[in-house]
Amino acid sequence: MARRVYLHIGAPKTGSTYVQNVLWSNQQVLEDAGILLPSSAVAHDQAMADLRQARWRDTDVYWTWDRLAEKAGTWSGDVIISNEGLGAATTEQATRAVESLQPAEVHIIVAGRDLWRTFPSFWQQSIRARSGWRFGAFMGAVEQGKAETFWENHTALRMLRRWGDLVPAERRHLVTVPPPGAPRDLLWHRFAGIMGIPDGLCELAEPTSNPSLGAAEIELLRRVNLALGDSYPLRTPYQKVVHRHLVDSVLKQRANELKFGVGLDRAEWVMELAEQQIKELQDYPCQIVGDLDELRPTKMKQTGTPDDLDDSQLLQVAIETIVGMLGHAESLSEQPDDHKEKVFARLKNRAAGGVKRRLRLATRRDE
Template sequence: MARRVFVHIGTPKSGTTYLQSLWWHNRGALAEQGLLLPGGSAHVQFQASAVVRDNAAVLETMTERQLGAWDHLVDEIASFDGDALISQEQLVETSRDSATAALDRLRAVADEVHVVVTARDLVRQVPSAWQQRVKHGSPTTLRTFFTRVAKDDPDFNFWHHQDVPRILERWTSGLRAEHVHVVVLPPPGADRDLLWRRTCELLGIDDTGLSLDAPVANETLAPAEIVFHRAINAHFRNAHLDVSLSRRVKAFMEPRLGGAAPQRIALAPDMHAWLVERGRRMVDELAAAPWHVVGDLDDLRPDPAPADGVDPDAVPDSEVLAVAQDFIAAELLARVAEPDDAGAGGGAVSETSSEDAKPASRTALGKALRRLTRRGE
């Protein structure tokens, strides 16, 4: 039976990829300190989270063995006598009943159960969440996305993932207040390792000798790359709502973008002002709650002064065309370099695209690129 189990439930885009990369990169050393990462990989923990949150669209893509991922995690924790860490940001979307059932399962195999939320200010979260939707196949503009956000509908996907007080209402049934932790993401310009040190303090990790150079993919795209990606997405109807199609589009596009110098996304003045006020209200709620805070809640209060940046809905066509040209050139070079396994005429299929997706990808890509080329004439 475990001593403590920590369930890091998100939020998405709050340093989760960075933390998870370091945890899994140092998995062996952490185990020597008495901290278990059950499941063997981040992907298995994602599968377990899909079971916990009863995500039908994801469950349909999983094998029978994968559907048992949550049971396997619980069994592994039960046979460990130290601490355990589950980290999966999609757990934030779990319903109250499902979260309570998951906590009950963990209480049966650990002396203490702790819930951890990492949080970042809303002015930074909205552009990041929007970009993530685009990378998963959405053609939505930032303005359209913000319009949905500003309705403040608790059932909208963004708020289900980012309204920290509501998330904790769903995830704290039967937990003592001191076992619920809000870890604050530092503001821009702070020491980049500060979030890591805050989580080490919480988990009781001594990071002396741990490797902090784990490879972390650069998930940020330049504004022109985002516009190009949206143009491609428009040819895959509702891809972001279809798990299988979304994965194929993302797998095809992601390795081929990200080369441009990242630029900060600027919010229009009305967007910025609304999020500053909404962010302040959320922080006030957290300040009045009994949860344990690691860091300074004031770091979650957005800066009232808008930062410099680029409006992704007003990127010049010439910049988008340049991205398209680089994209085409890189894809052609990759295909020319492939061995001609198909005999007369065709290169081998890239590892990042499937046979089923290849014809559709090429057709849609061609249409989008022709449209973008016409825009640049």
Template structure:
């Protein structure tokens, strides 16, 4: 293993990145003893937030946070990467569709290190439903039908992050192909993804024995439709803030609605031909590129469901499952409100005065 190597894991989103990043975090001390570093700023800063902010700063984005909240995070990350005596890893999926100017800055700032690019990729049959419901959790309002139409036109952020030839052509433009590593996400849910990831990073799996229980779980059709309808009622500025992230994306969607059992979001049957065509384009590009592929290229082909399996249109959810999701959401938010401490639940003076006037009528 090179003593001056940096691995940039640039995505893609919805390819097990939450799990992989959490496992790196849990095993950071053990990995460091073997010369592999997953940087954090300090004990008071969450490691994954540090990587997120570094990525935001490199991209020149705020993503709904306070303006400038990520300023300086990229330079802080670079200092950590350059100080490390062995190999280092930076991981965040929002880096996948980075513009050329950001990539050029990253390569310049890491000059003197042996830079490697790692990109995890999943078949579009699973990826697109996961990406749509994730976008809804992030505050978007579009229907699944609209989302898929725009993906096929190549317009939304998610598809730019999933467009394998485009992503790797940009990130690998100035690197030899053997320093670009593509990890295919297996169809089965077991240790295979982690083992492939370790191979791409040239690390021994035994150096990271602590498993992670983190899983960015998907929502079902009823739960996704509920959040989408909620998003339509909430002003855009509120859907892009920290409060929305805490209450809707994390508390409501991730911690509560994702636990419900309802029909999963699946790719529409008439969309499989396009997804299969894209898979073949990706496979042909990888074969001709000479990049290092870890896994099976056949994992990139979407698997059609059995002919007798019913498909549930997530844009047309009936009242009963939607009501069930809504009641569970109301219960979760009621419990959350009950745990809030004053003054969070205290009415403002103007509201109290208005309430007294109403009671006096």
């Protein structure tokens, strides 16, 4: 039976990719120290989709939430489960998740980021998840109180109320995302301190993240989503085709120089929302790691939006993207004949590693 289970549930675009990269790249080191990351990042993602019964999930995947919880329960030390999509679970789904991990001591970890950066990040993530609405339409919906999905899935307080209320106050943890310019490893150290990972145990590679696309690139993707119609309606096929061949291989590789954001005309409104958010979190009983002042926007600059782009600008980006995709296609066609053999060898090595880990676990139990 696990001693403690740390559930890192989100929100998206709060440095979760960086934290998860450190965790997974040090998976064996952590396991040797008595901290288990069960299976793989893909398993956590599949289990999240199963728990939420998301309409875009693939129903024939191996990893369900119950399977992941069962694996966590076989460990005698601490367990970490991390997926930023968990925060969007309903109260009923969150209750099921926490109960499935008991009698282990369950901890809930939520990350919060200032709204000035969160609004455009949320919209971009929705486009990269196959949405087709314009940025202006999204911001208008927020202003009119018609964007409950944003508040439910991307703000710390809503997540804490659904998940944190299920555990004692001392097991609720809010990590504030440091402001621009802060040392990147500061966020890692905040997470590591909660999860009991000693300083120096994990190797911190050059920080990586889930880079944002520029205004032209994300607008191009939005229009591609609309043109796809009913093609690739499920998450995995969309990721395997659109993300692999367009987003990851081409759009992310561009300079993405034309940034976009909320706009100074909404700065006062965003600041008022931030002050309200800070006040509500001050009143919520939880452990704050960082400083709630970091949820107050800074360096608010005037920017345009993807809606401002004209067709000639997008045409040029589309042509350059097609050229990039041709190069990507050529690189795939030039893979050596032994590519499949190399893939098979990697899978074989992973399987052997899994056997070794199970043997070590069995030895520990016998001791």
